[in-house]
Structures are given as C-alpha cells and as structure tokens.
Amino acid sequence: MDRKLKDYLKQIIIPTYRNYDKGHDEAHVLKVIANSMEIAEDYNVNREMVYVIAAFHDLGMPFGRKNHHLSSAILAYYDHVLNEYFTPEQLLIIKEAIEDHRASNTTEPRSLYGKIIAEADRDLDVDTILYRTWQYGLTHDPQLDEKEQYTRCYNHLVEKYGEGGYLKLYLETEKNKAGLDALRSLLKDPAALKDRFETVVKQNKK
Incomplete structure (x- = not known):
C-alpha cells in the first residue's frame, strides 16, 4: 500500500x-x-x-x-x-x-x-458478540436493570443470529460459519447462554 x-x-x-x-x-x-x-x-x-x-x-x-x-x-x-x-x-x-x-x-x-x-x-466470535450486544444496551438503554438488559440482549441475538435471523453470510468463510454455528447452538441452550453471558459481563467489569 x-x-x-x-x-x-x-x-x-x-x-x-x-x-x-x-x-x-x-x-x-x-x-x-x-x-x-x-x-x-x-x-x-x-x-x-x-x-x-x-x-x-x-x-x-x-x-x-x-x-x-x-x-x-x-x-x-x-x-x-x-x-x-x-x-x-x-x-x-x-x-x-x-x-x-x-x-x-x-x-x-x-x-x-x-x-x-x-x-x-x-466477526462471529461468541464472546465478542455477547460483549458488543451488552455494551450497546448499556449505551442506548441505560435505564434497564440487569434482568431487562439480558432480555434485550437475548431477543436481539435470536432476531439477528438465530435460525432464520436477518444476518447473512455471503462468502461463508470457514471462520464465520463455525462462529455462527457455535452461537446458534448456544441459543438452543438458554441456561448455557445465560451463564456465558454473565461470565462475559463479569470479565469486562473488571
């Protein structure tokens, strides 16, 4: 360049x-x-x-x-x-x-x-997505309590990344395909998703 x-x-x-x-x-x-x-x-x-x-x-x-x-x-x-x-x-x-x-x-x-x-x-890294989704909520909906923030995050994740979500991969790189598959698997296990989300939030509050 x-x-x-x-x-x-x-x-x-x-x-x-x-x-x-x-x-x-x-x-x-x-x-x-x-x-x-x-x-x-x-x-x-x-x-x-x-x-x-x-x-x-x-x-x-x-x-x-x-x-x-x-x-x-x-x-x-x-x-x-x-x-x-x-x-x-x-x-x-x-x-x-x-x-x-x-x-x-x-x-x-x-x-x-x-x-x-x-x-x-x-950039379909699970923890990165959870972190960015949480940060967006803190910035744009600061009035929500922790439970409401999680509900907002969950709904957004399903709408964007879930089966039939609006996110599309046009080149389908192996890295992104693997990341999307991992996130969709997590969305099918609400308890595991909530644990992962809470871990990401806790790590980034330090």
Whole structure:
C-alpha cells in the first residue's frame, strides 16, 4: 500500500474511532481491517480498496447508527485524500461497498468488495458478540436493570443470529460459519447462554 495513504488512514481516520462506543471503537475497526485483508487473500481484488473500505465502514457513526452505513459511504466518497488515489469508478465501488456492509440490509452487496466488508464485519466470535450486544444496551438503554438488559440482549441475538435471523453470510468463510454455528447452538441452550453471558459481563467489569 502507498505509504502516504496508509499513514493517512492510520494517523487520521482510524484514531477517530477512539471516540465511538465500545462496539464500534478502534479495536473493532482494526479487527475488521484485519478480517478484510485476510479474506481478500482468496480473491483478485485491489488490496488498497479493501483496506480503505474497512477503515471507513463505520466512520459515520456520529451522524446516527440507523444510517451510519450511508454517512460512512459519503465520507469516503468525498474524502479529499481518497480522491487523489482512486478513480471515480473505484470510489463508487468503495462507496457502494460501505453502503452494503450493514447486517440488517435485505439485499445482497453489489460487488465482491461489499461482500468482503460484510463478511469481515460479522466477526462471529461468541464472546465478542455477547460483549458488543451488552455494551450497546448499556449505551442506548441505560435505564434497564440487569434482568431487562439480558432480555434485550437475548431477543436481539435470536432476531439477528438465530435460525432464520436477518444476518447473512455471503462468502461463508470457514471462520464465520463455525462462529455462527457455535452461537446458534448456544441459543438452543438458554441456561448455557445465560451463564456465558454473565461470565462475559463479569470479565469486562473488571
């Protein structure tokens, strides 16, 4: 990757995530970048575009979670530095890939780049998902007590990750398939799920 472009992303763009909630913070974007680059190794794609898409994919969170995929795409498309490095056609692919990454989207990503970022953003590690779901509840529904927080988390997990849930895997990497299978198995055992959830919460309260 071009040194100037990489420095811009690492020094200006990625540190912005430090101000975001713990489900979309710097650790998250770095993980999505790493996932994206790993997945990209199996495909004939522009690595710089993959890296940029991952770096910008949640940048628009301050403008609202509901449409963050759209605001993030706009920030990338009109970014003055990216416009120095990529053609209009490449910028459009970057923009559309970011728009298409959100798990709740009902349509398939329009390009392979969109499928890569969608797959990379899933990060289907059971404990990570439980932690992010819990953190989201604390941030957005702080009035709920512990029992209500758990109920909210459980309902969200079933709606998103359960059999027939809205989350889709378009490239079906072995890592994500295994993670989703593990989470679905846990959802079928409410007692084990609650124990795992409480363990994750306890560990992260330290």
